[in-house]
Amino acid sequence: MGKAGFRIRHLQLDTQREHIVVVHEAAVREGDLGFKPLDRVVVLGTDPATGERREVTAVLNFCRDEILRPSEIGLTDEVFADLGLPEGTEISATLAPALKSLDRVRDKLSGRRLDRAAFDAILSDVVRHRYSKVELTMFVLSCSMRPLDLEEVVDFTRAMIAAGNRLDFGAGPIADKHCVGGVPGHRTTMLVVPILVSLGLRVPKTSSRAITSPAGTADTMEMLADVSLGAERMHRVVERAGGCIAWGGALDLAPADDILITVERPMEMDTEAQMVASILAKKKTAGATHALLDLPVGPTAKIRTREAADRLAELFRQVGRAVDLALDVVVTEARGPIGRGIGPRFEALDVLSVLRREPGAPADLREKSLFLAGRLLEHVGAVDPTRGYRAAQEALDSGAAERAFDAIVDLQGRRELPGPPPWSWVFEAPADGRIREIDCWHVARVAKHAGAPANPTAGVRLLRTVGDVVSRGEPLFEIHAQSEAQLAFARGYAEAHRGLVSFGF
């Protein structure tokens, strides 16, 4: 089949980790290339400066006159960055050979097990962007419809670790923590890290941005400091401050996971196996030797029953052992958000008020952070068993944790916290009573409808929380938004789901 010569044009389209290149339909017709739209092609070129051969694989789209000339090939953002050749360079494009690893995906779909070599082959093609969205979806669904057994989860995790970079902070102990999520406002990481660091532990923490929630830890930390550190800056911060709170996405750790997420998000699907592999691979590649895992259970949290949490905890423990990560798993209870704020700015304010021991600081966020910090201190052996909570409390109350946090923020690059957004509205108690539960899912949706996390100052601020006794008409929470339209959108959702705060005893 034809091999075609083109000149590179950078087409400034962000295709979200799908590698797409565009050629002019006239070039295909006249060049007798036999290319069809959506074919997979290999783009090959030579760096004019170094003489180095470079190639990327991408999916082909066709265009007409306005976009490109027939002599050009348009590389969308990621393809252009990955190929790393300047605009105007002559390159060739040929049909890519069939992906052998797709046969393994078809095997899995038809019920066969995957072994380590199969996972390696699949994920190595995934991180080279050789899988289209359709093929990524096939792989994710194959693992969901034909659930992985323990050995497969272990092999999947190992393949995910192997297919990307790995940070090294030495022998350790290097401590890490993770919460599987589903509880809004739950910013314990930003408290646990400085507590541990102030006690002499090394905690090079990487966190994610929000995927489906109104804020991820990286979004919240970014209200106060730079989080896109890169490996070298991260090493410098950790060397001097003992720890950091960085955005993991800037580090290319377990990149296969970041690519799989681009289809999992629209599918609104994630399997336990993928969750386990993804979390443990990220901890392991971030250089951790010890990690504490928090599985919150609640009727509106991500994990709904104690049984599901126990099963998941056991899977985590087994895979943790297999990949040589010392893992402590705690199952906690979630009857509503933790802290008062939901959305990056409001959550950052909660964290600061706990660190500064302000009188109105949210007690639930403080307590949970002390509990987790204590467990992790005991788990790494930094304190005697049963002494963890007390040690964490002293670090927080003495101001040592606040100083450790300030040092981290300064080294990462301090940012000015923005002011509140201009629009707000108050949700009032629809009845008298004691607040029994606040629906994590619905209240997160309200914050998202208000604009979080794309507008990091938008979100929800709880005025009352689970356990409080309130009267009808009393303000329960505020919605804050950057625009009147967004406020109306979030308010409409809240009014349509008045039961999101439930009363009882």
Next chain:
Amino acid sequence: MGKAGFRIRHLQLDTQREHIVVVHEAAVREGDLGFKPLDRVVVLGTDPATGERREVTAVLNFCRDEILRPSEIGLTDEVFADLGLPEGTEISATLAPALKSLDRVRDKLSGRRLDRAAFDAILSDVVRHRYSKVELTMFVLSCSMRPLDLEEVVDFTRAMIAAGNRLDFGAGPIADKHCVGGVPGHRTTMLVVPILVSLGLRVPKTSSRAITSPAGTADTMEMLADVSLGAERMHRVVERAGGCIAWGGALDLAPADDILITVERPMEMDTEAQMVASILAKKKTAGATHALLDLPVGPTAKIRTREAADRLAELFRQVGRAVDLALDVVVTEARGPIGRGIGPRFEALDVLSVLRREPGAPADLREKSLFLAGRLLEHVGAVDPTRGYRAAQEALDSGAAERAFDAIVDLQGRRELPGPPPWSWVFEAPADGRIREIDCWHVARVAKHAGAPANPTAGVRLLRTVGDVVSRGEPLFEIHAQSEAQLAFARGYAEAHRGLVSFGF
């Protein structure tokens, strides 16, 4: 969430039936829209001429300066055509509500049955381009991993019929035929239609272009006549000539199928249920009352065993009854290509030589066409049972079929058959012996590598066929291509698969 105002720009990108719109990332940031890449948005506008409100749903991509201004929204080809508003029109974009029908897809994935209402909901969203590629893949895989039962196939077929246009040629009998494919060169349709038409039957035939093969009937017919007729022209041709051979894709019949194919092709997957629903929906919406279905079985054809063919035939019969289509199903044998040419131009030459009763006309193509035409004549009741073959033979040998074909070609718009392509190479017999089989799959790949069907003159011409006795070194087939590179590519493939012609007794 924000509602944003933009001016329409037509972005001349062909995204292959995925509805994609592009906005400038600065517009999203500054407008506080809360849009994320890959979000689904509804684009709403008013026709400045008629005042009519129009809307389309599309998936959002982001771009930077070179492509659009922040005040613009880029509509790719199909979105622009579907919305039907001129460039520069002010429109608004809002986040689309969650697709309820996706919950039905998730139901199916988790093992629940789908009913007629569920299929209607899913396919009606599919034809409105509300499903992204990821979601289409989920639906296709859900039907493949949780095989449809008979009632589900019937409901799927009915929903596919309902979700699109329908042609009406009156009470009938309106005859149609279909072959499930996998046999290269098999252009019986172009012979069966004129035979039937010359005997007074009405055969408004719609055919497809190649999906994974080197030629579809529409590609081959297009060598001789226009095939993109549209409903009105098709009616006119059928009224005057009694029949036609048109490209179905121009008629929007069972459009859901055309959209599902865009993910099935890269998946290289199609399920029996989807095949049955798709074929019967296309026959039914094309106005047929009677149809003949040919299921070729062979070791290298699409259907590999007699048992698989019998099971599929029974499923076709049952669903045909349920949707009120009189169906005759024949299972035929395939030991190699039928006719001598593979690729649109070579196949058209085969058809013409049979119609013209030329001495060297391929006997296998003639025989199979007479057999199918005879069965169909008997099936619609146009002749007494057992008299079909003879009637077809007379129509062909008298020249009546040739005259009928010429009339159809003239009414559709005659085209000049192009000359042969410049490059060719001969494949010689690797041994003495009788040709036992020719591998349908591999010989089709050779023709595709040579450029067919994108280059319609490229392909393979068999010099010898199944049953012939040949000596070592004797020419077996020729490869023809438009470029030296394509010839080398196809030749390389043929040489790597010398066993594609097998010998024995």
